[in-house]
Amino acid sequence: MIRLKSYSAKSHQGPYLQVNEDGVLVDYANRLAIVMDGFGGAGIGDVCIQKIRDQIKNFYLRASKDPDATMPFYFSIKYLLEGNALINAFHYAHDSMLKENKTKDMSNRGGASVIGVSQSENLLTFVSAGNIFALLSRKGTLDIVLAPDSLQFVSDDRFTGQYSTSPLSGIGLFQELHLNCREIKVQEGDQIVLMTDGVYSRLAYRELRHIISDPDQTSADKINALFKTSCQRGNMDNQTALFLHY
Template sequence: MRTANRSDVGRIRLVNEDRAWAAELPSGLAAAIVADGMGGHQAGDVASQLAVDTFREAIASVQADLTHEQAKTALCQAILQANEAVFDLAARNEHYRNMGTTVVAALLLGDAGFIGHIGDSRAYKQRGDTLRLLTEDHTLVNELAKSGQISPEEAANHPRRHVLTRALGTEREVEVDLKGFSWQPGDRLLLCSDGLYAMVSEDEIRETLLDEDLDLDAKANRLIELALEAGGEDNVTVLLIEYSDGHPGGEQPA
Protein backbone atom coordinates (compact mmCIF):
# COMPACT_ATOMS: atom_id res chain seq x y z
CA MET A 1 0.00 0.00 0.00
CA ARG A 2 1.26 3.46 -0.89
CA THR A 3 0.07 6.85 0.37
CA ALA A 4 0.48 10.48 -0.64
CA ASN A 5 -0.62 13.29 1.66
CA ARG A 6 -0.61 16.95 0.60
CA SER A 7 -2.19 20.09 2.06
CA ASP A 8 -2.06 23.78 1.14
CA VAL A 9 -3.45 26.90 2.82
CA GLY A 10 -4.78 28.14 -0.54
CA ARG A 11 -4.66 31.64 -2.00
CA ILE A 12 -7.10 33.43 0.32
CA ARG A 13 -7.03 31.90 3.81
CA LEU A 14 -4.31 32.92 6.28
CA VAL A 15 -4.40 29.70 8.33
CA ASN A 16 -4.62 26.09 7.18
CA GLU A 17 -7.34 24.48 9.29
CA ASP A 18 -7.11 21.14 7.44
CA ARG A 19 -5.34 18.17 8.98
CA ALA A 20 -4.68 14.69 7.60
CA TRP A 21 -2.96 11.46 8.58
CA ALA A 22 -2.49 7.99 7.12
CA ALA A 23 -0.56 4.98 8.40
CA GLU A 24 -0.23 1.26 8.53
CA LEU A 25 -1.41 0.15 11.98
CA PRO A 26 0.46 -2.29 14.24
CA SER A 27 -2.12 -4.91 13.19
CA GLY A 28 -1.12 -4.52 9.53
CA LEU A 29 -4.40 -2.81 8.63
CA ALA A 30 -4.33 0.74 7.30
CA ALA A 31 -6.19 3.85 8.45
CA ALA A 32 -6.50 7.41 7.21
CA ILE A 33 -8.34 10.61 8.08
CA VAL A 34 -8.91 14.13 6.73
CA ALA A 35 -10.42 16.85 8.94
CA ASP A 36 -11.41 20.39 7.91
CA GLY A 37 -11.74 22.59 11.01
CA MET A 38 -14.03 25.53 11.63
CA GLY A 39 -14.28 28.17 14.33
CA GLY A 40 -13.07 31.67 15.07
CA HIS A 41 -9.76 32.70 16.69
CA GLN A 42 -7.93 29.82 14.97
CA ALA A 43 -10.08 27.30 16.82
CA GLY A 44 -10.64 25.41 13.57
CA ASP A 45 -7.08 24.16 13.39
CA VAL A 46 -7.27 23.13 17.07
CA ALA A 47 -10.46 21.16 16.39
CA SER A 48 -9.11 19.37 13.32
CA GLN A 49 -5.77 18.53 14.96
CA LEU A 50 -7.45 17.21 18.10
CA ALA A 51 -9.85 15.14 16.01
CA VAL A 52 -7.00 13.59 14.02
CA ASP A 53 -4.88 12.92 17.13
CA THR A 54 -7.76 11.32 19.02
CA PHE A 55 -8.78 9.20 16.05
CA ARG A 56 -5.21 8.05 15.51
CA GLU A 57 -4.82 6.95 19.12
CA ALA A 58 -8.18 5.19 19.17
CA ILE A 59 -7.78 3.31 15.89
CA ALA A 60 -4.22 2.13 16.68
CA SER A 61 -5.48 -0.70 18.90
CA VAL A 62 -7.69 -2.46 16.33
CA GLN A 63 -6.79 -6.06 15.61
CA ALA A 64 -6.12 -7.68 12.25
CA ASP A 65 -8.74 -10.44 12.56
CA LEU A 66 -11.77 -8.12 12.62
CA THR A 67 -14.99 -9.12 10.95
CA HIS A 68 -16.43 -6.50 8.63
CA GLU A 69 -19.02 -5.56 11.24
CA GLN A 70 -16.33 -5.21 13.92
CA ALA A 71 -14.24 -3.03 11.59
CA LYS A 72 -17.20 -0.75 10.99
CA THR A 73 -17.84 -0.51 14.73
CA ALA A 74 -14.17 0.25 15.49
CA LEU A 75 -14.11 3.02 12.90
CA CYS A 76 -17.32 4.55 14.24
CA GLN A 77 -16.10 4.41 17.84
CA ALA A 78 -12.81 6.11 16.95
CA ILE A 79 -14.70 8.97 15.28
CA LEU A 80 -17.09 9.28 18.22
CA GLN A 81 -14.12 9.49 20.61
CA ALA A 82 -12.80 12.36 18.49
CA ASN A 83 -16.20 14.03 18.71
CA GLU A 84 -16.17 13.75 22.50
CA ALA A 85 -12.64 15.17 22.74
CA VAL A 86 -13.41 18.21 20.59
CA PHE A 87 -16.76 18.88 22.26
CA ASP A 88 -15.30 18.63 25.77
CA LEU A 89 -12.43 21.02 24.99
CA ALA A 90 -14.85 23.55 23.48
CA ALA A 91 -17.13 23.27 26.51
CA ARG A 92 -14.23 23.88 28.93
CA ASN A 93 -12.57 26.75 27.09
CA GLU A 94 -14.43 29.89 26.03
CA HIS A 95 -11.74 30.56 23.42
CA TYR A 96 -12.82 27.40 21.57
CA ARG A 97 -16.58 27.74 21.99
CA ASN A 98 -18.51 26.39 18.97
CA MET A 99 -15.42 25.04 17.24
CA GLY A 100 -15.83 21.89 15.18
CA THR A 101 -14.54 20.02 12.19
CA THR A 102 -15.57 17.81 9.34
CA VAL A 103 -14.06 14.35 9.26
CA VAL A 104 -13.75 11.63 6.65
CA ALA A 105 -11.87 8.52 7.78
CA ALA A 106 -11.06 5.10 6.37
CA LEU A 107 -10.15 1.70 7.78
CA LEU A 108 -8.75 -0.68 5.18
CA LEU A 109 -8.65 -4.46 5.49
CA GLY A 110 -7.25 -6.92 2.96
CA ASP A 111 -10.41 -7.22 0.87
CA ALA A 112 -12.68 -4.44 2.10
CA GLY A 113 -12.64 -0.85 3.21
CA PHE A 114 -14.88 1.23 5.43
CA ILE A 115 -15.53 4.97 5.38
CA GLY A 116 -16.89 7.00 8.29
CA HIS A 117 -17.71 10.66 7.80
CA ILE A 118 -19.35 13.75 9.25
CA GLY A 119 -19.63 17.01 7.29
CA ASP A 120 -18.60 17.75 3.72
CA SER A 121 -15.10 16.33 3.36
CA ARG A 122 -15.30 13.52 0.84
CA ALA A 123 -14.05 10.05 -0.07
CA TYR A 124 -13.77 8.78 -3.64
CA LYS A 125 -12.72 5.35 -4.87
CA GLN A 126 -11.02 4.89 -8.23
CA ARG A 127 -11.06 1.47 -9.86
CA GLY A 128 -9.90 1.33 -13.46
CA ASP A 129 -11.24 4.37 -15.25
CA THR A 130 -14.19 4.80 -12.86
CA LEU A 131 -14.24 7.35 -10.03
CA ARG A 132 -17.03 6.83 -7.49
CA LEU A 133 -18.06 9.18 -4.68
CA LEU A 134 -18.46 7.20 -1.46
CA THR A 135 -19.80 9.95 0.82
CA GLU A 136 -22.78 12.27 0.90
CA ASP A 137 -22.24 15.89 1.97
CA HIS A 138 -23.92 16.92 5.21
CA THR A 139 -24.80 20.39 3.95
CA LEU A 140 -27.92 22.51 3.77
CA VAL A 141 -27.60 22.79 0.00
CA ASN A 142 -27.36 19.02 -0.42
CA GLU A 143 -30.55 18.61 1.60
CA LEU A 144 -32.28 21.16 -0.64
CA ALA A 145 -31.06 19.37 -3.75
CA LYS A 146 -32.15 15.95 -2.46
CA SER A 147 -35.64 17.27 -1.77
CA GLY A 148 -35.86 18.80 -5.25
CA GLN A 149 -36.05 22.38 -4.00
CA ILE A 150 -33.00 23.39 -6.05
CA SER A 151 -31.30 21.91 -9.10
CA PRO A 152 -27.77 20.42 -9.09
CA GLU A 153 -26.60 23.47 -11.04
CA GLU A 154 -28.09 25.80 -8.44
CA ALA A 155 -26.54 23.74 -5.66
CA ALA A 156 -23.05 24.05 -7.16
CA ASN A 157 -23.19 27.85 -6.99
CA HIS A 158 -25.50 28.40 -4.03
CA PRO A 159 -24.29 31.14 -1.64
CA ARG A 160 -24.92 28.85 1.35
CA ARG A 161 -23.30 25.73 -0.12
CA HIS A 162 -20.76 25.58 2.72
CA VAL A 163 -23.34 25.58 5.55
CA LEU A 164 -23.06 22.22 7.33
CA THR A 165 -26.01 20.31 8.77
CA ARG A 166 -23.68 18.05 10.78
CA ALA A 167 -20.16 18.51 12.16
CA LEU A 168 -17.82 16.80 14.61
CA GLY A 169 -17.43 18.41 18.02
CA THR A 170 -20.32 20.87 17.94
CA GLU A 171 -22.75 18.57 19.80
CA ARG A 172 -22.19 15.94 22.47
CA GLU A 173 -24.00 13.33 20.36
CA VAL A 174 -23.46 13.03 16.61
CA GLU A 175 -24.36 10.51 13.93
CA VAL A 176 -21.55 9.01 11.85
CA ASP A 177 -22.32 7.90 8.30
CA LEU A 178 -20.64 4.55 7.58
CA LYS A 179 -20.10 2.86 4.23
CA GLY A 180 -18.31 -0.31 3.19
CA PHE A 181 -16.72 -0.98 -0.18
CA SER A 182 -14.64 -3.65 -1.88
CA TRP A 183 -10.89 -3.07 -1.87
CA GLN A 184 -8.53 -4.85 -4.21
CA PRO A 185 -5.08 -4.40 -5.80
CA GLY A 186 -5.05 -1.46 -8.20
CA ASP A 187 -7.74 0.50 -6.36
CA ARG A 188 -7.10 4.02 -5.13
CA LEU A 189 -8.87 5.90 -2.36
CA LEU A 190 -9.00 9.71 -2.28
CA LEU A 191 -9.89 11.55 0.91
CA CYS A 192 -10.15 15.33 0.51
CA SER A 193 -11.46 18.55 1.98
CA ASP A 194 -13.97 20.69 0.09
CA GLY A 195 -11.13 22.94 -1.03
CA LEU A 196 -10.40 20.32 -3.70
CA TYR A 197 -13.76 19.35 -5.16
CA ALA A 198 -15.19 22.89 -4.96
CA MET A 199 -12.41 24.02 -7.29
CA VAL A 200 -11.66 20.90 -9.36
CA SER A 201 -14.24 18.90 -11.32
CA GLU A 202 -14.63 15.16 -10.90
CA ASP A 203 -13.51 14.73 -14.52
CA GLU A 204 -10.27 16.57 -13.75
CA ILE A 205 -9.76 14.49 -10.60
CA ARG A 206 -10.33 11.27 -12.52
CA GLU A 207 -8.02 12.28 -15.36
CA THR A 208 -5.27 13.14 -12.87
CA LEU A 209 -5.58 9.81 -11.08
CA LEU A 210 -5.46 7.97 -14.43
CA ASP A 211 -2.38 9.84 -15.70
CA GLU A 212 0.24 7.09 -16.06
CA ASP A 213 3.05 9.65 -16.31
CA LEU A 214 2.50 10.65 -12.67
CA ASP A 215 3.39 8.59 -9.61
CA LEU A 216 1.15 8.80 -6.54
CA ASP A 217 3.00 11.78 -5.02
CA ALA A 218 2.84 13.63 -8.32
CA LYS A 219 -0.89 12.93 -8.63
CA ALA A 220 -1.49 14.46 -5.19
CA ASN A 221 0.67 17.47 -6.07
CA ARG A 222 -1.17 17.94 -9.35
CA LEU A 223 -4.57 17.92 -7.63
CA ILE A 224 -3.39 20.63 -5.24
CA GLU A 225 -2.04 22.65 -8.19
CA LEU A 226 -5.37 22.38 -10.02
CA ALA A 227 -7.24 23.72 -6.97
CA LEU A 228 -4.80 26.64 -6.66
CA GLU A 229 -4.98 27.40 -10.38
CA ALA A 230 -8.76 27.52 -10.12
CA GLY A 231 -8.57 30.16 -7.40
CA GLY A 232 -7.56 28.34 -4.22
CA GLU A 233 -10.48 29.85 -2.31
CA ASP A 234 -10.09 27.49 0.65
CA ASN A 235 -7.54 25.26 2.33
CA VAL A 236 -7.11 22.16 0.17
CA THR A 237 -6.06 18.72 1.36
CA VAL A 238 -5.54 15.56 -0.68
CA LEU A 239 -4.81 12.13 0.79
CA LEU A 240 -4.35 9.28 -1.69
CA ILE A 241 -4.07 5.60 -0.80
CA GLU A 242 -3.19 3.01 -3.41
CA TYR A 243 -3.63 -0.72 -2.96
CA SER A 244 -0.43 -2.19 -4.34
CA ASP A 245 1.68 -5.26 -3.75
CA GLY A 246 4.38 -3.18 -2.07
CA HIS A 247 4.76 -2.36 1.58
CA PRO A 248 2.50 0.25 3.21
CA GLY A 249 3.68 3.81 2.94
CA GLY A 250 3.99 4.42 6.66
CA GLU A 251 2.80 7.37 8.69
CA GLN A 252 2.41 10.63 6.78
CA PRO A 253 0.99 13.56 8.80
CA ALA A 254 -0.01 16.72 6.97
Protein backbone atom coordinates in the same frame (compact mmCIF):
# COMPACT_ATOMS: atom_id res chain seq x y z
CA MET B 1 -4.66 -9.67 1.92
CA ILE B 2 -4.21 -6.75 -0.45
CA ARG B 3 -1.88 -4.26 1.18
CA LEU B 4 -1.45 -0.53 0.88
CA LYS B 5 1.43 -0.21 -1.57
CA SER B 6 1.96 3.54 -1.33
CA TYR B 7 0.23 6.80 -0.59
CA SER B 8 0.53 10.45 -1.56
CA ALA B 9 -0.70 13.29 0.62
CA LYS B 10 -0.60 17.05 0.64
CA SER B 11 -2.10 19.55 3.06
CA HIS B 12 -1.67 23.29 2.55
CA GLN B 13 -3.14 26.49 3.98
CA GLY B 14 -4.11 27.65 0.50
CA PRO B 15 -3.35 30.89 -1.35
CA TYR B 16 -4.86 33.26 1.21
CA LEU B 17 -5.06 31.90 4.77
CA GLN B 18 -2.02 31.95 7.04
CA VAL B 19 -2.98 28.92 9.13
CA ASN B 20 -3.81 25.42 7.91
CA GLU B 21 -6.82 23.97 9.74
CA ASP B 22 -6.76 20.82 7.58
CA GLY B 23 -4.85 17.71 8.53
CA VAL B 24 -3.99 14.21 7.34
CA LEU B 25 -2.73 11.06 9.04
CA VAL B 26 -1.64 7.74 7.54
CA ASP B 27 -0.75 5.00 10.03
CA TYR B 28 0.62 2.32 7.73
CA ALA B 29 1.36 -0.20 10.48
CA ASN B 30 -2.21 -0.11 11.81
CA ARG B 31 -3.90 0.34 8.40
CA LEU B 32 -5.63 3.59 9.36
CA ALA B 33 -5.97 6.86 7.43
CA ILE B 34 -7.64 10.09 8.55
CA VAL B 35 -8.34 13.38 6.74
CA MET B 36 -9.65 16.40 8.65
CA ASP B 37 -11.03 19.84 7.81
CA GLY B 38 -11.07 21.89 10.99
CA PHE B 39 -13.17 24.96 11.72
CA GLY B 40 -13.06 27.70 14.31
CA GLY B 41 -10.30 29.93 12.97
CA ALA B 42 -6.59 30.36 13.60
CA GLY B 43 -5.47 28.98 16.94
CA ILE B 44 -8.70 27.01 17.26
CA GLY B 45 -9.36 24.77 14.26
CA ASP B 46 -5.70 23.87 13.83
CA VAL B 47 -5.48 22.88 17.50
CA CYS B 48 -8.75 20.92 17.33
CA ILE B 49 -7.65 18.70 14.47
CA GLN B 50 -4.57 17.59 16.40
CA LYS B 51 -6.68 16.64 19.41
CA ILE B 52 -9.30 14.91 17.26
CA ARG B 53 -6.65 13.03 15.29
CA ASP B 54 -5.00 11.70 18.44
CA GLN B 55 -8.30 10.81 20.12
CA ILE B 56 -9.58 8.86 17.11
CA LYS B 57 -6.29 7.05 16.56
CA ASN B 58 -5.70 6.11 20.20
CA PHE B 59 -9.27 4.95 20.80
CA TYR B 60 -9.33 2.99 17.54
CA LEU B 61 -6.06 1.20 18.28
CA ARG B 62 -7.22 0.16 21.74
CA ALA B 63 -10.61 -1.12 20.59
CA SER B 64 -9.62 -2.74 17.29
CA LYS B 65 -6.86 -4.82 18.89
CA ASP B 66 -9.17 -6.32 21.51
CA PRO B 67 -11.73 -8.86 20.15
CA ASP B 68 -13.58 -8.71 23.49
CA ALA B 69 -13.69 -4.92 23.61
CA THR B 70 -16.91 -3.32 24.83
CA MET B 71 -18.07 -0.59 22.48
CA PRO B 72 -19.27 2.22 24.77
CA PHE B 73 -21.30 4.21 22.22
CA TYR B 74 -22.41 2.00 19.37
CA PHE B 75 -22.28 -1.55 18.02
CA SER B 76 -23.68 -3.05 14.83
CA ILE B 77 -23.34 -6.58 13.48
CA LYS B 78 -23.31 -4.97 10.03
CA TYR B 79 -19.72 -3.81 10.48
CA LEU B 80 -16.47 -5.57 11.29
CA LEU B 81 -14.72 -5.10 14.62
CA GLU B 82 -12.49 -2.46 13.01
CA GLY B 83 -15.51 -0.62 11.62
CA ASN B 84 -17.26 -0.58 14.98
CA ALA B 85 -14.04 0.54 16.64
CA LEU B 86 -13.70 3.43 14.19
CA ILE B 87 -17.33 4.50 14.66
CA ASN B 88 -16.86 4.49 18.42
CA ALA B 89 -13.62 6.43 18.07
CA PHE B 90 -15.55 9.16 16.23
CA HIS B 91 -18.18 9.28 18.99
CA TYR B 92 -15.49 9.43 21.64
CA ALA B 93 -13.72 12.33 19.92
CA HIS B 94 -17.06 14.09 19.41
CA ASP B 95 -18.06 13.79 23.06
CA SER B 96 -14.64 15.03 24.16
CA MET B 97 -14.82 18.03 21.85
CA LEU B 98 -18.37 18.89 22.96
CA LYS B 99 -17.31 18.86 26.61
CA GLU B 100 -14.36 21.11 25.83
CA ASN B 101 -16.48 23.51 23.76
CA LYS B 102 -19.02 23.90 26.56
CA THR B 103 -16.36 25.54 28.71
CA LYS B 104 -15.59 28.17 26.04
CA ASP B 105 -17.26 31.19 24.53
CA MET B 106 -18.92 30.63 21.17
CA SER B 107 -16.14 32.48 19.35
CA ASN B 108 -13.52 30.09 20.76
CA ARG B 109 -15.23 26.81 19.95
CA GLY B 110 -13.98 24.50 17.23
CA GLY B 111 -14.36 21.13 15.60
CA ALA B 112 -13.78 19.37 12.31
CA SER B 113 -15.17 17.44 9.40
CA VAL B 114 -13.39 14.10 9.51
CA ILE B 115 -13.16 10.91 7.47
CA GLY B 116 -11.43 7.75 8.63
CA VAL B 117 -10.52 4.66 6.61
CA SER B 118 -9.58 1.37 8.26
CA GLN B 119 -8.64 -1.96 6.68
CA SER B 120 -9.32 -5.54 7.72
CA GLU B 121 -8.20 -8.21 5.25
CA ASN B 122 -9.53 -6.94 1.89
CA LEU B 123 -12.32 -4.77 3.32
CA LEU B 124 -12.05 -1.02 3.79
CA THR B 125 -14.39 0.70 6.22
CA PHE B 126 -15.10 4.40 5.67
CA VAL B 127 -16.56 6.53 8.46
CA SER B 128 -17.24 10.21 7.80
CA ALA B 129 -18.71 13.21 9.57
CA GLY B 130 -18.96 16.40 7.55
CA ASN B 131 -17.88 17.55 4.13
CA ILE B 132 -14.94 15.29 3.18
CA PHE B 133 -15.25 13.64 -0.27
CA ALA B 134 -14.21 9.98 -0.78
CA LEU B 135 -13.75 8.48 -4.25
CA LEU B 136 -12.67 5.12 -5.66
CA SER B 137 -10.61 5.04 -8.86
CA ARG B 138 -10.67 1.56 -10.40
CA LYS B 139 -9.65 0.50 -13.91
CA GLY B 140 -10.35 3.90 -15.45
CA THR B 141 -13.64 4.50 -13.62
CA LEU B 142 -14.29 6.90 -10.75
CA ASP B 143 -17.03 6.11 -8.22
CA ILE B 144 -18.26 7.97 -5.16
CA VAL B 145 -17.64 6.06 -1.93
CA LEU B 146 -18.97 8.73 0.43
CA ALA B 147 -20.38 12.08 -0.67
CA PRO B 148 -19.89 15.16 1.51
CA ASP B 149 -22.58 15.67 4.15
CA SER B 150 -23.12 19.33 3.37
CA LEU B 151 -25.52 21.83 1.83
CA GLN B 152 -24.08 21.04 -1.60
CA PHE B 153 -26.86 18.66 -2.61
CA VAL B 154 -29.70 20.88 -1.41
CA SER B 155 -28.37 23.99 -3.12
CA ASP B 156 -30.48 25.59 -5.84
CA ASP B 157 -27.58 26.53 -8.09
CA ARG B 158 -24.93 24.03 -9.14
CA PHE B 159 -22.81 26.87 -10.57
CA THR B 160 -22.13 28.23 -7.08
CA GLY B 161 -21.60 24.88 -5.37
CA GLN B 162 -18.43 26.17 -3.72
CA TYR B 163 -20.66 28.32 -1.49
CA SER B 164 -22.76 25.38 -0.28
CA THR B 165 -20.16 23.13 1.30
CA SER B 166 -21.02 24.03 4.90
CA PRO B 167 -21.01 20.72 6.82
CA LEU B 168 -24.28 19.36 8.17
CA SER B 169 -22.39 17.31 10.72
CA GLY B 170 -18.94 17.28 12.25
CA ILE B 171 -17.02 16.42 15.37
CA GLY B 172 -17.77 19.10 17.95
CA LEU B 173 -20.32 20.86 15.74
CA PHE B 174 -23.80 19.81 16.96
CA GLN B 175 -25.00 17.87 19.98
CA GLU B 176 -25.86 14.83 17.86
CA LEU B 177 -23.21 13.33 15.60
CA HIS B 178 -24.39 12.02 12.23
CA LEU B 179 -22.03 9.55 10.57
CA ASN B 180 -21.89 8.11 7.08
CA CYS B 181 -20.39 4.63 6.94
CA ARG B 182 -19.56 2.26 4.11
CA GLU B 183 -17.53 -0.88 3.54
CA ILE B 184 -15.98 -1.79 0.20
CA LYS B 185 -13.87 -4.71 -0.99
CA VAL B 186 -10.58 -3.39 -2.27
CA GLN B 187 -8.95 -4.82 -5.40
CA GLU B 188 -5.42 -4.84 -6.72
CA GLY B 189 -4.71 -1.52 -8.44
CA ASP B 190 -7.46 0.43 -6.65
CA GLN B 191 -6.85 4.03 -5.67
CA ILE B 192 -8.79 5.73 -2.87
CA VAL B 193 -8.96 9.53 -2.99
CA LEU B 194 -9.96 11.69 -0.01
CA MET B 195 -10.35 15.47 -0.41
CA THR B 196 -11.45 18.49 1.59
CA ASP B 197 -13.77 21.10 0.07
CA GLY B 198 -10.84 23.38 -0.74
CA VAL B 199 -9.96 20.84 -3.43
CA TYR B 200 -13.21 19.46 -4.87
CA SER B 201 -15.79 22.22 -4.47
CA ARG B 202 -14.85 24.20 -7.59
CA LEU B 203 -14.33 21.20 -9.89
CA ALA B 204 -17.02 19.36 -11.82
CA TYR B 205 -17.18 15.58 -11.41
CA ARG B 206 -15.95 15.04 -14.97
CA GLU B 207 -12.92 17.20 -14.19
CA LEU B 208 -12.15 15.19 -11.08
CA ARG B 209 -12.40 12.00 -13.12
CA HIS B 210 -10.15 13.39 -15.86
CA ILE B 211 -7.40 14.34 -13.42
CA ILE B 212 -7.62 11.38 -11.03
CA SER B 213 -7.91 8.70 -13.74
CA ASP B 214 -5.00 10.00 -15.84
CA PRO B 215 -2.59 7.02 -16.11
CA ASP B 216 0.33 9.18 -17.21
CA GLN B 217 0.49 11.30 -14.06
CA THR B 218 1.89 10.45 -10.64
CA SER B 219 -0.32 10.89 -7.61
CA ALA B 220 1.72 13.91 -6.55
CA ASP B 221 1.14 15.47 -9.97
CA LYS B 222 -2.59 14.75 -9.72
CA ILE B 223 -2.81 16.38 -6.31
CA ASN B 224 -0.96 19.45 -7.57
CA ALA B 225 -3.28 19.64 -10.59
CA LEU B 226 -6.36 19.45 -8.34
CA PHE B 227 -5.00 22.16 -6.04
CA LYS B 228 -3.98 24.41 -8.91
CA THR B 229 -7.29 24.13 -10.78
CA SER B 230 -9.27 24.89 -7.63
CA CYS B 231 -7.16 27.95 -6.81
CA GLN B 232 -7.36 29.23 -10.39
CA ARG B 233 -11.13 29.33 -9.91
CA GLY B 234 -10.98 31.40 -6.77
CA ASN B 235 -10.41 28.99 -3.91
CA MET B 236 -9.15 30.71 -0.76
CA ASP B 237 -9.63 27.76 1.61
CA ASN B 238 -7.19 25.25 3.06
CA GLN B 239 -6.58 22.25 0.80
CA THR B 240 -5.91 18.60 1.60
CA ALA B 241 -5.88 15.48 -0.57
CA LEU B 242 -4.83 11.90 0.13
CA PHE B 243 -4.31 9.14 -2.46
CA LEU B 244 -4.12 5.54 -1.18
CA HIS B 245 -2.74 2.97 -3.65
CA TYR B 246 -3.54 -0.74 -3.29
